[in-house]
Amino acid sequence: MENPVLVEVTRGNRVESRHRGMVVAVDGDGKVVFALGDIDAAVFPRSACKAMQALPLVESGAADAYGFGAKELALACASHNGEPEHVALAARMLAAAGRDVSALECGAHWSSDQAVLIDQARTLERPTALHNNCSGKHAGFVCAACHTGTDPKGYVGYDHPIQAEIRGAMESLTGAALAHDNCGTDGCSIPTYAVPLKALAHGFARMATGTGLAPGRARASKRLIDACMAEPFFVAGSRRSCTKLMQIAPGRIFAKIGAEGVFCAALPDKGIAIALKCADGASRAADAMVAATLARFFDDTPEIKASLMAHANHAMRNWNGIHVGDVRVTGALAA
């Protein structure tokens, strides 16, 4: 199935580049309320499903035992900029479990945000695993393992109890089978599983509504999503799309990007979740797509709808600040 062009990038009076993709929005029962493109295609959610991967941290009791609040839970669901607040909080999470940076198996990298990278270059010889955008998620894995008496060593492996538990939770939420056949390795070395886009959306709709979930999972899901919405800086950081989207409608939008053009989002008070992918993997397109899709559900709040559409459709300026073109969603997505 051919996916439609959903985002155009213009220059002068011409379209310069075009992004295709697929979008689906479902309710807690999995009923499709909006769809474009091949929503049955299997997609690696990458970092967009970190809130699912954080369930063992809460469900095991580790989060309570270590006194974690909304900031720590948000960081466990985060792809953060490696700003000082993110790095310090990841270290404190590990310290709560009696561990330190040496327990992290995510690898190290400089920030992907230019301003943060410049600060890092001026203050660090090199980044550590605490600066990795996934350090909060990995600290959560270590904490969940330690609290349950499991050796965290090797926690990135497919067969480690933490990954097995995550796999079970994600199978239950999405209804999709997860196994070696649809498993890839993520940037931070943990397994990532390709699942149908519609199933991914349904998983987030279940988390956002609790529909069909055991009470403990429903509570843990709500706690994680509420934490992200309460502390959007800790889910991403300065200048970042997830943070900005959640700040547009505090407490009403959950949004999480994944690599290669994936975005998942939920609207808990509307009982809806969204999953989408830009087919070519472009973040700029996924960002516009999720904002425009979210906007469809805010007819009741014109100022939120307008802010979301302004996020979706925006001017591009060059090094001299001259308006050279625009990123804009196509008619299929214009709310």
Added chain:
Amino acid sequence: MENPVLVEVTRGNRVESRHRGMVVAVDGDGKVVFALGDIDAAVFPRSACKAMQALPLVESGAADAYGFGAKELALACASHNGEPEHVALAARMLAAAGRDVSALECGAHWSSDQAVLIDQARTLERPTALHNNCSGKHAGFVCAACHTGTDPKGYVGYDHPIQAEIRGAMESLTGAALAHDNCGTDGCSIPTYAVPLKALAHGFARMATGTGLAPGRARASKRLIDACMAEPFFVAGSRRSCTKLMQIAPGRIFAKIGAEGVFCAALPDKGIAIALKCADGASRAADAMVAATLARFFDDTPEIKASLMAHANHAMRNWNGIHVGDVRVTGALAA
């Protein structure tokens, strides 16, 4: 017309993202020798046509008057990393015309190469226009203007004599009409004109072969292309695709990337030029596309062909160095 999928990005045993695009190779007469996708679509060449934009520098006699050799001419055709050698040479070019950084109208930005950016952050308070990837091209504009007694001020403007001369040269080379209707503003503030992809390739084939060109233009074209092939570091820099591609077959490949997924290339000893665009604007795909297209023309030199295909199809590794997937061209492009 639907453009075909030309590059796939895999993870595990799945295709994660797909890039569509169009590719054309022509000879000096404009005869199409290889084509995929909509090669009549109008494309902004962006920085891929900098060698065309450097013609006035040579044709005016400015390059000779100021004693410019291959390095300076390569830098005039460059999108460079802003490494110290690039910055110093751009400053020397301006000094030859009695000017300095204040004459540049390209704006300033940090390097797009992470390692260079880290060095810049540690040694500079902020970048200047000399660090702009286009500073060599702009220094060339200033030199061409100064040598011909034209005030360089406003040289980025559509109506400035330098831009008018470039417009005429590009119309003559490509056979396409360039005017306000197909004009956009580039990242560095100069005009960029959308032209049919096939016409863009024909322009470079004329430059590489001299076919149909007046002797002065043919000489200037050869001199610029030879300069880029002789000094590939000054066309881009460390870790950069243009530099690597030209180093694979010294003196036999000219290659220049442009923003939004454009690549132009020429094979002077084969009398062929190539123009291509990844429809979604992705550089990673344009890079694979140009290497695989170049490889088609090296059946006579298996080691060059193999090096080009190794550039096109390559492994992706994560922060821990684990092989997580590949960038690869599809069957349509596999040479």
